[in-house]
Amino acid sequence: MPPLRKSIPLKTVVARLCPQCALCCNGVLFKDVELQPGDDATKLKPLGLPLSPIGNRQSAIHNFRFPQPCAALDGCRCRIHADRPARCRQFECALLKSVAAGKTEVDAALRAIRVARQRADQVHALLREVGDVDSKLALSLRFKRTKRRFEASPPDDARAEVFGRLTLAVHDLNLWLRGKFYP
């Protein structure tokens, strides 16, 4: 698809889109973030990132990760922006790249963000309705956990009906995220 107009500096696009979004930090796009070579866990932990080791007792612990929603997220802003891990610095979602390349208008991108956040809010609401209120866990993990719970102990009709709507809402959200955000 030919560009709609000339490209925009990425920094400018980030300033327009990310303060309205935070989907890559709030547990909607990702369930956790792995530290990368060059990241210093001893510096990041005191900044409030709950790092957990990756690796089992037999093997040397070789890396760390922290869960999403991120503890450093304040609204749509990163509280440790200047010191954020490498993965956070490197990640550019497909929407950001498309606007920067002149393939998507900023207003269309802001609409896409609003749709994604609305669909995520709907999933949050339906999860609460079926008894999962743990907003400190990534959306995908909460849905998987609820599914396992209902497989182990089938819900009553009312809850089963809500779970059906939840499954559809998760599907709709994932389709939208796959189409607009995942690189």
Ligand code: SF4
């Ligand atoms: S450290 Fe900042 S940029 Fe990285 S996930 Fe957390 S809030 Fe987002």
